[in-house]
Amino acid sequence: MSKKFFIEAIKYGVVGIINTFLTLLIIWLLRSVLGTSLVFANATGYTTGFICSFLLNRSWTFKANNDWIGRFIKFLAAFLVCYLIQLGFVLLLKKWTVLQEGYITLLGMIVYTCINFPINKYITFQNKFNPDKSEEI
Numbered sequence: 001m002s003k004k005f006f007i008e009a010i011k012y013g014v015v016g017i018i019n020t021f022l023t024l025l026i027i028w029l030l031r032s033v034l035g036t037s038l039v040f041a042n043a044t045g046y047t048t049g050f051i052c053s054f055l056l057n058r059s060w061t062f063k064a065n066n067d068w069i070g071r072f073i074k075f076l077a078a079f080l081v082c083y084l085i086q087l088g089f090v091l092l093l094k095k096w097t098v099l100q101e102g103y104i105t106l107l108g109m110i111v112y113t114c115i116n117f118p119i120n121k122y123i124t125f126q127n128k129f130n131p132d133k134s135e136e137i
Helices: 003-033 038-061 068-096 101-124
Strands: none
Touching: 003 038, 003 101, 038 068, 068 101
């Protein structure tokens, strides 16, 4: 594993932590402080977290600041593919194991991250215009 890959993986994890806390904070604020509906709070929280994740991964983790619309569409597609894979994994575990839902959810998150990181690294944020730049840290 190269140093660049390791650093990007760590940054990706940090962005995931930031994204998770931001999502939870937005949901909590909208539900507890403003009294909005659960559906509105969740939709707003997850949308905010998703956009934050895209912006931080684009500019900080992978340093791919060009073609943001194309990259956003790829990021959304990667999210949907990985989400569906992890959802299938979670449903299979729920049906075929005796694991508690909390553990199943955690395993699903691990599957999602392990698939989503390489897709975003090698497809979504691949720097096709200047391959040498993609090797910089």
